[in-house]
Amino acid sequence: MRLLIIGGTSFLGRAVAEEALRRGDDVTTFNRGVSGTDVPGVHALRGDRAVEADLAALDLLEVDGVVDTCGFVPRVVGESVRRLRGRAGRYVFVSSMSATSSWPERPTPDGAPGQPCPSDAGPDDGDYGVLKAGCERAVVEAFGEDAATVVRAGLILGPHENVGRLPWWLRRIAKGDEVLAPGDPDIAMQLVDARDLAAFMLDMIATGTGGTFNATGPRGNATMGSWLGDCLAATGSDAALTWVDDQLLLDEGVEPWTELPLWMPPGQGADHAWDADTAAAEAAGLRSRPVADTVRDTWEWLRVGAPSAIAPQHADRPQHGIDPEKERAILDRWHAR
16 A cells, blocks of 8 residues: 655654554655654655645655644645645544544534634634644545545554653653652543554555544543553552542642643543543444553653653643652642641
């Protein structure tokens, strides 16, 4: 199969490239060459998709499918899809649950409508989720519903993660001592491995499957307690988890999601962050490995010297993790309550 990956050097795009090469596909990547190194074996094209002249590199391609892992602005994505219309059999676009009109405030059914956003919107015409919805429309308008596949990704983890969520927890737990564990350990989660998402998207091209899919792990494939337990097991750490009440953490000014990655306390507008219907994706072939395997493999990647593993890919993404002194002060107040 002839494949074009827009992106292809970091995290999910890298997982797509590696899986495609493993399957014996002919893989071309198109990117700026600044987010990571090329996967050995790909045909690398350099260019910035936001620069029209650079898109000329796509004009000679004829491929069976495209996997677009780094589309964020509808107007920019629209230029790419119009260039590739008639040159690619299928266009798979990596979107986000954030594009829907329901997530994370309400349960997200399969096929939930996208937020209002025109397909030619610019970078200042909405937030991340709104613009992702506009990108979806740009792809479907250009390729049609039969040849467009929209993959609304959930929380993605795995080796080469460049956001710093799981890497931060692994490194913190590996240091040992007492670790602040947030909220309720029995909170059910939905996590997906980048490698499983990559395999699913390649299958969609191979089988010619179109549509819009919630692509994340099944409901409850982890809990906050189980996945932090997986971090303890993977690292072999003697750290002790101390579970601290949500309200105390909020009273202490702990920032949900970033200071304690993946912690989202009830009542903060995200009560259904882990409540997306994945039946359609599973029926189409999405399979999720045990979260413990994802945690173990990510630790192995970190252990052997992953470069800049906790650095965010985009300048506007915050660093993850709580300051050690703040963590210690909160634990002391929790014990003294």
